[in-house]
Amino acid sequence: MEFDVVDALITPYGRLDMLSKMEVSKLLDNTQGGLYNLFRNCSLAVLSSGSYLDNGKELLERYPGFDIRVVQEERGIKLRVKGAPAGAFVDGRLIRGINEHLFSVLRDVIYVSDEIRGNPNFDLEDSAGVTNAVFHILRNAGILRPRTNPKRVVCWGGHSITRREYDYTKEVGYHLGLRGLDICTGCGPGAMKGPMKGAAIGHAKQRIIGGQYLGITEPGIIAAESPNPIVNDLVIMPDIEKRLEAFVRTGHGVVVFPGGVGTAEEILYLLGILLHPDNADIPFPLVFTGPESSLEYFSQIDRFVGVTLGAAAQRRYRIIVNDPVEVALQVKKGIREVRRFRQETDDAYYFNWRLRIDAAFQTPFLPTHENMSAIVLNRQLPSHLLAAGLRRAFSGVVAGNVKDEGIRAIEQHGPFEIHGESAIMERMDDLLASFVAQSRMKLSGRDYSPCYRIIR
Numbered sequence: 001m002e003f004d005v006v007d008a009l010i011t012p013y014g015r016l017d018m019l020s021k022m023e024v025s026k027l028l029d030n031t032q033g034g035l036y037n038l039f040r041n042c043s044l045a046v047l048s049s050g051s052y053l054d055n056g057k058e059l060l061e062r063y064p065g066f067d068i069r070v071v072q073e074e075r076g077i078k079l080r081v082k083g084a085p086a087g088a089f090v091d092g093r094l095i096r097g098i099n100e101h102l103f104s105v106l107r108d109v110i111y112v113s114d115e116i117r118g119n120p121n122f123d124l125e126d127s128a129g130v131t132n133a134v135f136h137i138l139r140n141a142g143i144l145r146p147r148t149n150p151k152r153v154v155c156w157g158g159h160s161i162t163r164r165e166y167d168y169t170k171e172v173g174y175h176l177g178l179r180g181l182d183i184c185t186g187c188g189p190g191a192m193k194g195p196m197k198g199a200a201i202g203h204a205k206q207r208i209i210g211g212q213y214l215g216i217t218e219p220g221i222i223a224a225e226s227p228n229p230i231v232n233d234l235v236i237m238p239d240i241e242k243r244l245e246a247f248v249r250t251g252h253g254v255v256v257f258p259g260g261v262g263t264a265e266e267i268l269y270l271l272g273i274l275l276h277p278d279n280a281d282i283p284f285p286l287v288f289t290g291p292e293s294s295l296e297y298f299s300q301i302d303r304f305v306g307v308t309l310g311a312a313a314q315r316r317y318r319i320i321v322n323d324p325v326e327v328a329l330q331v332k333k334g335i336r337e338v339r340r341f342r343q344e345t346d347d348a349y350y351f352n353w354r355l356r357i358d359a360a361f362q363t364p365f366l367p368t369h370e371n372m373s374a375i376v377l378n379r380q381l382p383s384h385l386l387a388a389g390l391r392r393a394f395s396g397v398v399a400g401n402v403k404d405e406g407i408r409a410i411e412q413h414g415p416f417e418i419h420g421e422s423a424i425m426e427r428m429d430d431l432l433a434s435f436v437a438q439s440r441m442k443l444s445g446r447d448y449s450p451c452y453r454i455i456r
Contacts, residue, residue, distance in 0.1 A: 003085065005084060007082045007084070008080075008089065008092070009078050010078060010079040010099060011078050012078075012079075013099050021072070027109075038109055040067070041060065043079075044059065044223070045223040045227075046098060046102050046227055047084050049101070050087060050228075059223045063083055065083035067082045068080070069081075079102065098229070100234070104235070107140070108137065109236065111137065115136070115140075116133050127362055130359075131245065131353075133242070134242050134245050134249060137235065137237060137242070138249075138250060142233075143235060144250065145350055146348075148349065150338050151181045152184050152212070152250060153184065154184045154247050154248075155172075155183055155192070156191070156247075156255070156257065157256060157259040158190055158258060158260045158440055159188050159224075159225055160260060161190045161440070165257065165291060167291075168291040170194040170197050170198035171198060171324040172289060173194060173202070174201055174324070175198075175324045175328035176202065176328050176331065177202020177211070178205065178328070179202075179332050180203075180206065180208060181328075182199070182211055184212075184250065184251055186215065186221070186225060191257040194257075195257075196213040196228065196230040212232065212233055213231050214234075214250075216237060216246050217235070218237045218243040219236065219239075221262075223404060224402035240364075240395060241362050241364050241365070242362075244266065245361070247266075248357075249353075249355065253284065254284070256287070257289065257290055258294040261394050261397045261398050262398045264304075264435075265395050265398060269391045270284075271316060271387055272360075272387025272388050272390075273356075273357055273384070274316045276384045282352075283338050285333075285338070286317040287320055288302075289320045295321050304430075304431045358385070360385055365396075367396035369413050369417070372396045372417065375389050375393050375396075377389050377393065377418075377419070377420025377421060378424070396418075396452070397432070397451060400415070401441055401451055415453045416451060416453070417452075417453050417455050418453070418454055418455065420455075422456050425456040
C-alpha cells in the first residue's frame with residue numbers, strides 16, 4: 001500500500017535555528033554513531049502525528065524513501081525533507097506545531113550527542129551523574145520553569161484505550177486545568193492526549209495564557225507513540241530510564257489512567273522509587289483513576305502490587321473511580337503539600353533534587369532475550385529492588401510489542417522468556433493475560449500475539 005508523501009524545505013519557528021559545521025556534518029553522515037538515523041527516525045515519527053499507528057517497525061517501513069537533511073544558509077538552517085507523510089502539511093506548508101516538534105528533535109539529538117555523551121562532566125555510570133544529565137537536557141530544552149509555584153501533573157496511561165476511558169481522561173484534564181494545573185504526558189495518543197485536551201479547555205475558561213502541555217519521549221518509543229498536536233513543549237530523552245526520571249523529577253504529582261504494559265512499567269518505576277527508605281517522608285501525590293468500566297483494571301493492578309511489593313506500596317496511592325472532580329481536588333491538595341515540603345527543605349519547585357533514585361532504576365536496560373531471562377524476580381529482594389526488576393520485565397514486553405528493535409528480535413528468536421518466583425509469575429501471567437483480553441496491548445486488539453512467555 002502506498003501513502004501520500006510530500007517534499008519540502010522547512011524553516012524553523014522559535015526553536016533551534018543555528019548549527020555549527022561540525023554538527024551539520026554529524027547529521028549528514030550516517031556513520032557518526034547512528035546520529036543521522038536517530039534524527040531521521042525521530043523526525044519521521046513527529047511528521048506522522050495523528051497516524052494512530054503503534055508499531056515502530058511498520059512506520060519505518062511505510063515510508064522507506066523518507067529522507068531529511070540539514071541545509072545551512074546565510075541566515076541560518078533549514079530542513080529539506082523528501083517523502084514525508086502528507087498529513088503533516090496543509091496547503092503545502094508544514095503544520096506549525098509539527099514544525100516546532102521537528103526542531104525540538106533536532107535540538108535534543110544534537111545536545112545529547114555534543115554535550116552529554118562522552119562528556120567527563122556527566123558520569124553516566126554514577127547515579128548523581130545521570131540525574132545531572134537529566135537536569136541539563138531539560139534545562140536546555142527550556143521546559144523548567146523557575147519562580148513558578150508547583151503545578152505540573154504527570155498523566156500516565158495507555159494509547160490503546162476505549163472511547164469512554166479516553167473521554168474520562170479529558171474530563172479529569174478539564175478539572176485539573178480549571179484549577180490552574182499544567183499537564184505532562186508521554187506525548188502520544190489516548191490517555192496521553194486526552195488530559196491535555198481537557199486541560200486546554202479548562203485553561204481557556206480561566207483565561208490562563210501560557211499553559212504547559214509537556215510531552216516527554218525517547219527514541220525507542222516515539223515511532224510507536226507519535227507526539228500529539230496539543231503538546232507545546234516536547235523533549236526527547238536519550239532512553240526510557242532517563243525519560244522516566246524526567247517525569248518524576250519535574251512532576252509534582254501523578255495521575256494514572258487505564259493502560260497496558262507501558263503503564264504498568266511506569267507504576268512499578270514510581271512505586272519502586274517511593275519505596276526506597278530515603279524517600280519515605282517525601283510527599284508525592286499518586287492517584288489511579290478511570291471510569292466505572294475500568295474498576296477491574298485497577299483492581300488487578302492493586303492485587304499485583306499487593307502480592308509483589310506489599311501493603312507499603314499500596315499505601316502510596318489512591319484509587320478513585322468515576323469522579324474527575326475528586327481526582328483534581330486530591331491532586332491539588334497533594335501539590336500544596338509538595339510545595340510546603342519543598343519550602344521547608346529548600347528544594348527547588350521545578351526539579352525534585354531530594355528524591356533518591358537508585359542506580360537500578362537509572363541503568364539502561366536492553367531488552368534482549370538473554371537479558372530478559374536473567375532478570376531476578378523474588379520477594380527476598382528489598383521491595384524497591386524487586387520493583388526495579390519487575391519494571392525491566394514489563395519494559396521488555398513493551399519493546400516486543402511496539403519498538404522496532406524489539407519486534408525484530410521477537411521475529412528472529414521468538415518470545416522473550418520471563419523467569420521468577422512462582423507466586424510472582426502466576427500473578428504476572430494473570431495481569432498480562434487480562435491486558436490481552438481487554439485489548440490493552442496494542443491498537444490491533446484481538447490480533448495480538450504475545451511477545452513473552454511466563455516461566456513459572
